[in-house]
Structure formats: structure tokens, C-alpha cells
Amino acid sequence: xxxxxxxxxxxxxxxxxxxxxxxxxxxxxxxxxxxxxxxxxxxxxxxxxxxxxxxxxxxxxxxxxxxxxxxxxxxxxxxxxxxxxxxxxxxxxxxxxxxxxxxxxxxxxxxxxxxxxxxxxxxxxxxxxxxxxxxxxxxxxxxxxxxxxxxxxxxxxxxxxxxxxxxxxxxxxxxxxxxxxxxxxxxxxxxxxxxxxxxxxxxxxxxxxxxxxxxxxxxxxxxxxx
Amino acid sequence: xxxxxxxxxxxxxxxxxxxxxxxxxxxxxxxxxxxxxxxxxxxxxxxxxxxxxxxxxxxxxxxxxxxxxxxxxxx
Numbered sequence: 001x002x003x004x005x006x007x008x009x010x011x012x013x014x015x016x017x018x019x020x021x022x023x024x025x026x027x028x029x030x031x032x033x034x035x036x037x038x039x040x041x042x043x044x045x046x047x048x049x050x051x052x053x054x055x056x057x058x059x060x061x062x063x064x065x066x067x068x069x070x071x072x073x074x075x076x077x078x079x080x081x082x083x084x085x086x087x088x089x090x091x092x093x094x095x096x097x098x099x100x101x102x103x104x105x106x107x108x109x110x111x112x113x114x115x116x117x118x119x120x121x122x123x124x125x126x127x128x129x130x131x132x133x134x135x136x137x138x139x140x141x142x143x144x145x146x147x148x149x150x151x152x153x154x155x156x157x158x159x160x161x162x163x164x165x166x167x168x169x170x171x172x173x174x175x176x177x178x179x180x181x182x183x184x185x186x187x188x189x190x191x192x193x194x195x196x197x198x199x200x201x202x203x204x205x206x207x208x209x210x211x212x213x214x215x216x217x218x219x220x221x222x223x224x225x226x
Numbered sequence: 227x228x229x230x231x232x233x234x235x236x237x238x239x240x241x242x243x244x245x246x247x248x249x250x251x252x253x254x255x256x257x258x259x260x261x262x263x264x265x266x267x268x269x270x271x272x273x274x275x276x277x278x279x280x281x282x283x284x285x286x287x288x289x290x291x292x293x294x295x296x297x298x299x300x301x
Contacts, residue, residue, distance in 0.1 A: 053293045060289060098254040102261075105293040106254045109286055140236055142229055149229040157233070183282045195246035198280055202239055209237040218234060 024100035031091060046087070049101070050108045051080040057112045064182075067119045075119065079111035086111075117184030128189065129171065130179050133158055139180060160211040165204055172200040240279065244272035249283050257290045261298065 020028070030042035054076035062072060086107050094103055126132065136157070137150040161170055175181045176197065183201075187194045212218045249256075256273055259266035267274035277287045 053296070056296065057289045057293070060292060061285070097252075098258040099294075101297065102254045102258050102290070102294050106250075106257075106290055109289045109293060110250065112289070113282065113286055140232055142232060153229055153233055183280075193247070194282060198246050202243065202245075205237045205239050209239075212233075212237070218230065218237075 020096045021099060024094075024096060027100045027104075028091070028094065031088070043084070043088070046104065047080060047084050050083050050087075050104065051077065053105050054080040054083070054108050054112055057109055058116070061112070061116060065116050065119065066123050066125065067116060071119075075115050076112065079108055079115055083108035083111045113184055114188070117182060117188040120182060120185035121189055124181075124185075126179050126181060128175060128179075128181070128186075131174050132179050135180070136178055139177065156212060156215075156217055157208060160208045161204075164207055164211045169200055169204045169207070172197055173204045176201055240275045242272045242275045243279055244276050246276070246280060246283050249273045249276040249280070250286065253283075253287060253290060257287065257294055260291060261294045 027042065027046070030038055031046065033039045033042070055073065058067075058072045058076045058079075062068070065072075067075060083104075087104050094100060097103075133154060136154050140150075140153070142150040142153065161173060165173060172186070175186050176183055183194060183197050187197050190197070209218065213220060252270060252273060256266045256270055256277075259269060277284045
């Protein structure tokens, strides 16, 4: 995983200052209008659209969250409100790389995502550090009829996790991969960015792979493979 | 797929993966390309790799694409 701030394919998009499409220019003009009635009308309309998207998004994700019913609707309202504040605060940062509405919807989608991660800990189905290794074959998708092979794989991976990973890597790997805690929820719990968790898992996978390859358990990767 | 192949797949990582930060930063640009039927993965290969590998970012992508498509008139 690269550590550069900007992907080389992203940079040109950022420096191009593309011409705004008519709809996006209209939104920017109305939201920044000096006429308070016009600005308020635009804000109401934008909030209405953000709320519609937030409600649709919490329903789309509802099967993956313990949050239900009115609480889910409340969460959508909070997400729309917080997204609205963020959009208005960052209006000057919109550079026309996408349609304005796509840029705006991104805020509300990320708010929903983050808030659902936070709500996970109100009634978590599994405690942090539960270390349910017995569920690992299921998570991997191993055939339960090939029990002996599955037990062997779990034992090998577990040994590498116990002996090769740092304590921090081990804790994150077990929470995400073994216990199935959603990445967003863990990031909220540990108060870190989602990417910090992702990077630990990414590095742990590489380390485990290297160790299993060195022991002859897996083949050497093809050229070009990490 | 045998057990070792499953393990190989599980441990697979791609060095082109840009990570969550960069992927989310350009998610709106990426989604607009996809919604317009353009080859977003060709323009942002590292983002495409990441969205396929990272569950939460892939979910954000799916949500944003659904939102954008809900604004588009039925074909």
C-alpha cells in the first residue's frame, strides 16, 4: 500500500480546475448568495436532499447493523444535519472535480457510515478481544467437511499471529478478522482513522503470508505479487 | 478452490492499493465516472483495487453510487 499523499492519477484531476456544470454552478451561486431568502431556500432544498439520501442509506445498510426503527431514522437526521454543516463550512473547497451534488452526497454517506460504526458499541454482538478462533474457518469460507485441513490451517495462522505479529497488529487482526468486528466500529472504538486499521490488517496479511511461505506452507508468490 | 487456495486468497494484498484516505478523498470523482459509464478503474487503478479490497470503503462507494443514481432519470 502506498503512503504518498496523492495518487499520481489523482493529482491531474485536482489541478485541472474543470469548468463547472450548470447545475453545480447554480448550487454554488445560490448557497453563497448574499440574498438571505435565496440562500435559505437553497439550504432547505439541499438539506431535504441530504435527508432523503441519509434515510435511503441507513435502510440500505440496515441488515448489517444492530440499529433499528426510529433510532435508525434519528441517525439519518443527525447524519443529514452534520453533513449540511460540513458542506457549508467547506463550500469554498469544492473544485468542480465532480458534480456538486455527488460531492455533497459523499459527506452524508460518510456521516452515516461513521455514525453506524459508533452505534455498534451500544449493543455489540461480540466483545473486543473475544478472540473467537473457532469461527475462523467459517470466516475464511473453508469447507466444514474438510475438517482436518481446516483445523491445520487455523493452527498455522494462529501460530504465526501469536509469534510474528506485534501486540498491536495481533489485537487489530483478531478484532477484525477473527471476531468480525466491523472496521468502522473498531476505528471509532480506538479513536483512529479507518485507514490506520486497514493498514495494520494489510501489513499483518503480508507478514502472515511471508511466514507461511517461509515454512513451506504456501508457495512463493508469482513475480509482481506482494 | 482447495483450502490452501482459500488461504492464499485471504492473504492476498495488492501494492497498488492506495488505502482508505486517498480512496475516500476522490470517491465523488470516481463515482461520477462510474455513473457516467466511464472507466473509473482505468483512471484510478489504485482506488479500484482499494474499493474491491476494503469492505467499508466499498460500502461507501456503493452507497454514493446508489445516491447519485437515485437522481438520474430512469433509462
